Amino acid sequence: MAANKPGLADLKALRRQQAEADAPKPRTRKVSPKKRGTQPGPSEPAAVAATSGAVQHFAQADVGLSTEDRTLFRRAVKMVQPIKDAKRASLPPVPRATADLLRQRREVAMGKDSPALSAISDHYAPAKLDDGSFIQAGHGPDLIKDLKRGKWPIEASLDLHGSTLDEARERLEQFLQSCLAHGIKCVRIVHGKGYGSKDGAPVLKETVRRWLSQMQAVKAYTECAEHDGGSGAVQALLRLK
Structure with a gap:
C-alpha cells in the first residue's frame, strides 16, 4: 500500500512549527539579592518586622503614605542610624570684642579720643628727640628704642605722595581713625622727602609730623628704616584702649 503523501495542511503545520522554533525566546536575567542591594520585595508585615531602631525613628514620617510607598520608605531608611544624643548645647559664637571695647572703638572712630586734624595747627613745633623721633609726655625714651628695633610690627601703611595739604589732612585723619577702630x-605713614615740591622744601614731611605730635592717640613716632622709606616715612605707635 502506497504511503500517504503529505498534503497542504501538513506543509502549513510544518512551517508553523519551524517558525516557532526559530523565534527568539525571551531571556530572563537573574539578579542576586547581593547585587541588587535589597531582598526581594517583602510583604507589608515582613517589612515592618525587618525594621530596625533607625526605621522606628522615622515612624512618623510615613504617615499618610500608601502601603507601597510606606514599604519603599522603610526599605530606604533601613540602614540609617540615628544620631546619638551627645548632650551638647549649641551656643552662639563668642564675639571677638566685649561690648565695652566695641563702645570704646566707636568713640575713637567718632573722634572723641583725640582732636580732629582740622583743629590741629600746621605750624606747631613740638619738642622732639633726635633722628626725627617724637614721644608724648609721660613715656620714656625706651619706647622709641623699641619702636626702632621693630618690637611692634607695622600693620597698616598710608602713602601720601602727590597729596595736597588738605587732601593729606583728610586722608590721614580717616586712616588713623580706622586703625584705632x-x-x-x-x-607707617609715607610723606615723601619733599624732592617734588615747588620750592624744594619738604612741606608735607614737616607738616605731617606736626600733626602727629599734636594727637593724643599717637604715643610716639620715628623715622623708618631705609627699607621702609627712610626719612620719607615715619612709623607711629598708636594709643589703644
Whole structure:
C-alpha cells in the first residue's frame, strides 16, 4: 500500500512549527539579592518586622503614605542610624570684642579720643628727640628704642605722595581713625622727602609730623628704616584702649 503523501495542511503545520522554533525566546536575567542591594520585595508585615531602631525613628514620617510607598520608605531608611544624643548645647559664637571695647572703638572712630586734624595747627613745633623721633609726655625714651628695633610690627601703611595739604589732612585723619577702630597699634605713614615740591622744601614731611605730635592717640613716632622709606616715612605707635 502506497504511503500517504503529505498534503497542504501538513506543509502549513510544518512551517508553523519551524517558525516557532526559530523565534527568539525571551531571556530572563537573574539578579542576586547581593547585587541588587535589597531582598526581594517583602510583604507589608515582613517589612515592618525587618525594621530596625533607625526605621522606628522615622515612624512618623510615613504617615499618610500608601502601603507601597510606606514599604519603599522603610526599605530606604533601613540602614540609617540615628544620631546619638551627645548632650551638647549649641551656643552662639563668642564675639571677638566685649561690648565695652566695641563702645570704646566707636568713640575713637567718632573722634572723641583725640582732636580732629582740622583743629590741629600746621605750624606747631613740638619738642622732639633726635633722628626725627617724637614721644608724648609721660613715656620714656625706651619706647622709641623699641619702636626702632621693630618690637611692634607695622600693620597698616598710608602713602601720601602727590597729596595736597588738605587732601593729606583728610586722608590721614580717616586712616588713623580706622586703625584705632580696628585695634591696629603700629602704622607707617609715607610723606615723601619733599624732592617734588615747588620750592624744594619738604612741606608735607614737616607738616605731617606736626600733626602727629599734636594727637593724643599717637604715643610716639620715628623715622623708618631705609627699607621702609627712610626719612620719607615715619612709623607711629598708636594709643589703644
